[in-house]
Each structure stands twice: as structure tokens, then as C-alpha cells.
Amino acid sequence: MNNVVIDLKRLTKHFxxxxxxxxALSDINLSFSKGEFAGLVGPSGSGKxxxxxxxGSLDVPSEGSANVLGKSIAGLxxxxxxxxxxxxxxxxxxxYNLLPVYTVYENVEFALLLQNMTEGERRKAVMxxxxxxGLTDKEKSKPSMLSGGECQRVxxxxxxxxxxxxxxxxxxxxxxxxxxxxxxxQTMQRLNEELGVTFIFSTHDEKVMQYLKxxxxxxxxxxVNDETVELIANR
Amino acid sequence: xxxxxxLAYKNLIGAGLRTWLNVGVLSFxxxxxxxxxxxIDGWNRQGRExxxxxxxxxxxxxxxxxxxxxxxxxxxxxxxxxxxxxxxxSAGKLVPILLRQATIYPQGRMQGVLLKGIPHQQAVLELPxxxxxxxxxxxxxxxxxxxxxxxxxxxNDRLLIRWRDKNGTFDAIELRIAAIFSCxxxxxxxxxxxxxxxxxQKMVGLNNHATLxxxxxxxxxxxxxxxxxxxxxxxxxxxxxxxxKKAGGIVLQAVLLLIAxxxxxxTQVLSVFxxxxxxxxxxxxxxxxxxxxGIFTVEGGAHSFLAAxxxxxYGIPFFLWLDTVGISFGNVDVGITIAEKIYPYxxxxxxxxxxxxxxxxxxxxxxxxxxxxxGMNPTEALKGKLQ
Numbered sequence: 001m002n003n004v005v006i007d008l009k010r011l012t013k014h015f016x017x018x019x020x021x022x023x024a025l026s027d028i029n030l031s032f033s034k035g036e037f038a039g040l041v042g043p044s045g046s047g048k049x050x051x052x053x054x055x056g057s058l059d060v061p062s063e064g065s066a067n068v069l070g071k072s073i074a075g076l077x078x079x080x081x082x083x084x085x086x087x088x089x090x091x092x093x094x095x096y097n098l099l100p101v102y103t104v105y106e107n108v109e110f111a112l113l114l115q116n117m118t119e120g121e122r123r124k125a126v127m128x129x130x131x132x133x134g135l136t137d138k139e140k141s142k143p144s145m146l147s148g149g150e151c152q153r154v155x156x157x158x159x160x161x162x163x164x165x166x167x168x169x170x171x172x173x174x175x176x177x178x179x180x181x182x183x184x185x186q187t188m189q190r191l192n193e194e195l196g197v198t199f200i201f202s203t204h205d206e207k208v209m210q211y212l213k214x215x216x217x218x219x220x221x222x223x224v225n226d227e228t229v230e231l232i233a234n235r
Numbered sequence: 236x237x238x239x240x241x242l243a244y245k246n247l248i249g250a251g252l253r254t255w256l257n258v259g260v261l262s263f264x265x266x267x268x269x270x271x272x273x274x275i276d277g278w279n280r281q282g283r284e285x286x287x288x289x290x291x292x293x294x295x296x297x298x299x300x301x302x303x304x305x306x307x308x309x310x311x312x313x314x315x316x317x318x319x320x321x322x323x324x325s326a327g328k329l330v331p332i333l334l335r336q337a338t339i340y341p342q343g344r345m346q347g348v349l350l351k352g353i354p355h356q357q358a359v360l361e362l363p364x365x366x367x368x369x370x371x372x373x374x375x376x377x378x379x380x381x382x383x384x385x386x387x388x389x390x391n392d393r394l395l396i397r398w399r400d401k402n403g404t405f406d407a408i409e410l411r412i413a414a415i416f417s418c419x420x421x422x423x424x425x426x427x428x429x430x431x432x433x434x435x436q437k438m439v440g441l442n443n444h445a446t447l448x449x450x451x452x453x454x455x456x457x458x459x460x461x462x463x464x465x466x467x468x469x470x471x472x473x474x475x476x477x478x479x480k481k482a483g484g485i486v487l488q489a490v491l492l493l494i495a496x497x498x499x500x501x502t503q504v505l506s507v508f509x510x511x512x513x514x515x516x517x518x519x520x521x522x523x524x525x526x527x528x529g530i531f532t533v534e535g536g537a538h539s540f541l542a543a544x545x546x547x548x549y550g551i552p553f554f555l556w557l558d559t560v561g562i563s564f565g566n567v568d569v570g571i572t573i574a575e576k577i578y579p580y581x582x583x584x585x586x587x588x589x590x591x592x593x594x595x596x597x598x599x600x601x602x603x604x605x606x607x608x609x610g611m612n613p614t615e616a617l618k619g620k621l622q
Contacts, residue, residue, distance in 0.1 A: 053614045058519060078523050086521020093617065097516040101242075101249035113238050114521050158520075 005165055005198050006032040006055055010064035013050055013221075024050040026221045028064070032200060034165070037192045039201040039208060042218035048202035051218070052168045055200065056089050057081040069165055086114050090159025090197075094171035096151040098143040098158075104130070105139040108157045115162065129161035133187055149180030153187065160191055166198045173205050185211045236533075239526075243534035247541060250502075254538070257502055261495040261542035261593065266550040268488045268589045273554070273579035274562060275484065279477045280580050281419070282572040283470055288361045289420040291469040296320070296329070296448040296461035309334050309349075310399070313444040320448060320458050328452040330357040331445035333435050337398040339410075339428070341386040348382075349427045350398060352435025359451030362423065366413040367431040374434055375413035379424025383415045390415055396428070401440040408438065419574045473572055492593065495542075496600045503535045503604040514608055515617030524609045531608060535601020539594040554581055 011028040014021040025047045032038060040048040053059040054066050057073050058081075066073040069088055076084065085091075090111075098107050108129055112122045130136045133153035143151055152172060159167050169188070173181035189211055192199050201208055209215060209229075217225035247254045287293075301312035316324055316331055323329040333352040338345055353360075355367040367375045373393055378386075388394065390412050397407040410428065418424060436442050450456060450463075467474075507514075517527045561576035 050614075056519065058613045058617070078525075082518070082521050082523040082526075085519060091519045093516075093519075095512070097512060097519075097617070099242075099513065099516070101245040111520050 003033040004031050005034050005069055007067040008064070011054065011061045011066055012063040013054065014062045024221050028223055030216065030223065030226070032198055034198055035192065035196040036214055037189065037199045037212060038214035038216060039203055039212040040216050040218055041203055041209060043204060046218040047221040048218055049170055052170055052200065052202050055166070056091060056168050057084050086111065087162065088165045090162065090164040090167040092155050092159050092167060092169035092172045094174045096155045098151055098154055100143055103139065104135060104141050104146070104154050107143065107154055108161050111158055111162050125161050129157040132160060132191060133157045148176050149183060152176060152180070152184050156184065156187060160197070163195065164197060166200065169199060169201045171203055172201065173203070173208055178207065181205070181207045239530045239533040240537070242530055243537040246534050247537055253502060254541070257498045257538050258541045258545050260498055261538055261597065262546035264491045264495045265542055265546035265589060265593055266553065267491055269550065269581060269586060270554070270579065271484045271488060272481070272585050272589070273581040274577055275477060275481050276582065276585065277580040278573060278577050281574045281577060282473050282477070285419045285574065286470055286473060286572050287466065289418050290360065290423045291449070291466060292359050293450040293453055294463060294465045295450060295469060296458055296463050298446050299460070299462050301446055306336060309336055309446070313441055313446045314460065316443050316445050320461065323456060324448070327358065330354060330359045330449040330451060331432060332447050332449060333432065333439070333441065333444055334446040335398050335435070335439055337396050339386065340395045341388055346386055347426070350396070350435070351427055351429045352432040353429055354432040359449055361418065362429060363414055363416050364429065367429065369413065370431065370434060373409045373411035374430055376410040377414050377416065377429040378412060379427065380415055380417045381421060381424040382427060388412050398438065400438070406438065420572045492596060496596055499535055499538050499597055500600045500604065503531065503601050506531065507604050507607055511616040512619040514611060515613050518613040519617065524611065528605045528608045531605035532598060532602045535605065536594060536598035539597035542593065543590055554579065
């Protein structure tokens, strides 16, 4: 059990709606080990993103517990939660969420600016991250000059540059064509294997599912299936 | 903090025209505030210097009963110049002036004037009193250009003047306008006629008497039976008027600054609403909400730094040019000392205060909308949902 990086017990999340409440997640019991390449799959509204947000300490459970890297999400102060995200969790979003005024290099570097690193250390880490995603030649480009696939690769580099323990990818291929989707997924798969980073996806994209080693199906906020699937990538 | 400034700079430059419109308006407020206050300060400095040169020098000793705002005190407000006062007068360090009310009759009209006897050899005041020594056919008189205009007088004009002597008896004599001086100090000009001090004493029968003594030296002088009025007392009216002008100007400056700040406020409100996804991203990347508030506040406040730079680009040449040519007010007569041309005076204090005022104001109006971020739900922000 030493390998467990995420442990969710009887996790429930309600959102207020008018005078009542909407239950987005109900009685979730899951755990993720270090180096997993797992996906939360299910239709829109099934609770995938809400679960990712709680794991990423952007939200807190209404009931139950969510322990990430040994820390209870509900008990973290804003500053502690920010530190957890800054040092240990990387995010990849469907719409890339790159800072438009920064260059590729600066976008990737941003995550490191909050850490006590020298400029030289930062440069080395950023260039390595850009090398992982094959974008060293685009370091001076602004996001507006890149294709969707390139933007998402920058987002991957930004999430990986700090060498986090966990990367949370929310519909990372939803805005990409098939070729770019496979390229992105192969990149993430390679980083998962080489660096042992835990990847958790939220997706309903069949292409993503082909790469997952573990598929957790959600429906109406409940886990309906949790299975390890055969790796069928590269076919 | 470096991150906040770096990001603010990039976001501001990235916002393009919106930033430059805000910066343009704010820089105009900068330049106008400095210009207006510089002009008032320049007027004040020139006004004080001119008044000192033409009227008050290093202060005045007044007869205890003399009140310059009460003409009824003039008749009795005089005393003999004796002792220490006489020594200083002989040394040219005090200039005695004897006052009397009189009436002139230019072109058959009757006009009340203040007759001033002043030694023609004095060198303390700028008044060209040397012309008063030539009294061959008529008593030489010196008037200012305002008085000349009011009475319709020219150099070498002659006119009748009537006054009461020490016994209250009316007497009259013919004056010759020996010279007309031009100065910016209305209080030495309007309704006043200068004649030689000795001539004046003969006319009123008050030998060696004076109403006031103008101090022409910085050294400390103590005279019994004379009330000393220092520069601050004598220039109080000018100072008060300039203060009131400054206060009036604040309204104009405040309105302009308010417009500029409103533009920044609007931009900030728009930013906080339009850039919710960006805010969510910052939080996801590991910034606390307070740090994001800081970034947005610095970004709004940075408008004022850019405005200072832009203002300097066109403001400094403009101010240097004004310093060379001055601002002409022509011969406007507003009843107080005002130079024909005012040369604005820009002190370091003025510039520093103006910059500080605008930077602090811009930062405050930037902080107010940015505060909303601290109450934002980051998951909603990431979706770009309005909150």
C-alpha cells in the first residue's frame, strides 16, 4: 500500500442548486498507485471532472475523504493546497489554458517560477520538458502561432516540467484531430513509463481509452465499473 | 512580486489599444496635474519675488496705528524717525514712506489717490524713484501703468493734486508725471502717486515723519514704537489667493483623474470577468487566490507606471518648452500680483507627489475589482463560467 498516491473513501460531492442540492459524486471508493495510467470514463455529467478537481485540490469533498500523497484534501489551507498543486500535481486541460501573452518557453517555465529554483535550473528543466514533447524549436513562439496539437504538447510540457507525482488530464484530446490525439497520448504514455508519473484522464474519447491501463467508468456520479484493460496502443 | 510585474507588463502590452487608451488618459492627467500645479507654483514664486522687489523687500516696520486695509488710519499713522531708525534710514537700510490721502483732477475729473512720499535716492525697491528729484516747474510724480490708464495720464502730463496738511487744511499743487513704471504688483500701482519724500514732508508739514519703513537688509533690526511685519504677513493675501486657486484646480484635476481611474476600473472589471479561465489556470498551476489578486492589482496599477513613462515622453519636452517661452497672460489685471508671463516651476516634490498620488489611486481602483478573485471557485473559473 506504500505505492498508493490517491486514496478516495466514501467520497461524495454535492452542489447547491436553488434550494436543493445536486449530487455530482456519490460514495466513491477508489485508490490509485504510483505510475498508473488510468482513465475516468463516462458521459457528460457523470462526475469525471468533479473527481479530477477534488484530486487536484481545486475542490473539496462534501462527505468522505480524499487523500492525495498522504494529505487530506479537505484539511488543506488555500496555501497548502496551492503548494500541493505547484509541486506535486500537473494539470492538462481540454482547451490547453496556455497564457496567451507568454511564449512557449515562458508558459512552461511559469510553473517553476513559484519554486525556489535558479534561472539556470529552470532553463534546464524547461528545455528538457520541451524536448520530451518535441517542441524545442518553438520555445520563442506564442501560443497563437501554434496548432492545437502543439498547444496541447506545450500544456503537457508545462504539467511535466516540475516532474510531478500526478498528472490530471481533463479531456486532453477533445479539441484535437485523430493524428494529434495519438501523438499526444503516445507522448504521455512514454512519460508515464519513463518517469513513473501517475496519469489520470477524464475522457469519453475512444482513442484515449485505447491507451489506458485502467478504466474506471462513472455514471451519475457513481463508479459502475473499474477494470484493468489490455494495452492496445500502437496497433 | 517579480512574477506579478513581469506578467502585468506582458498582459498590458498584449492588451494593445485598450491599454494605450487607458495609459493615454492617465498620462494626460499626470501631465495636466503637474502642469497646473507647476503653473500655480511658478505664479506664486514670481508673485512673491515681484512683490518683494517692488513693495515689501525684507519686511516693513509700520506705525502702530497703520492698517493698510483701513484708509481712516492713514491721517494719524505717522511718527518721527528717530534713534536707531534714523541711523538705518541714513545708511539706506530702511526706506521711509509717508502716506497721505489726496485727490487729483485729471481732465477735470476728481479721483481719490494714495499719495506716497519716498526718498528719490532709495535703492531698496525697484521703483524708479530717481526721476522724483527734478522738481523745477512742478512736483515730479511717478505712477504705474495701471494708474496711468485709469486716470488717462501720460509722461509729462500735468495735473492738480489736493491734500490735507498736518493741521487738516486743504492745499493743492501741480504735479508733473515724470515717469510711468510698469510692474506686475498692482498694490504699488493702482490709485497711487509717488513723490519725493522731502517734497512730501514739506507739503504736509510733517518733518522727518514716516508711516512705514521698508527694510532693505536681511540683518535683524529691532525698533521700538514700530510694528514689524515680516514677509509672510505682508504676502498673506497673495498666498491665500494662490491657495484658493490651487484648491479650485484640485476639482479639475480630480475630475480628470477620476475619468482615468474609471477607465482602469472598467478594464479591471472586464479583465476579471473575461479572464476567468486564466485565473483558474493560475490557481491550478499553484498560485493562491491572493497571489492572483496581487497579479491583477499590479497589472492595473502598472497602468500608472506606463502612464508616467508616456507622460514623460511628451510632458518633459512640453515642460522644457514652457520653461523657455513662459505662459503669457498679457496685461490682464486681476487685482493681485501676476506676471505678464508665468514660468511654471516644477519641483521634485511636485512631480514625486503627483506620481505617488496617481500610482496609489490606480492601485486602489485596480484592487477593488481584483478582490472578487479571492471569492472565486477555481473549478468554475477554469470552465470560464461567470461567477
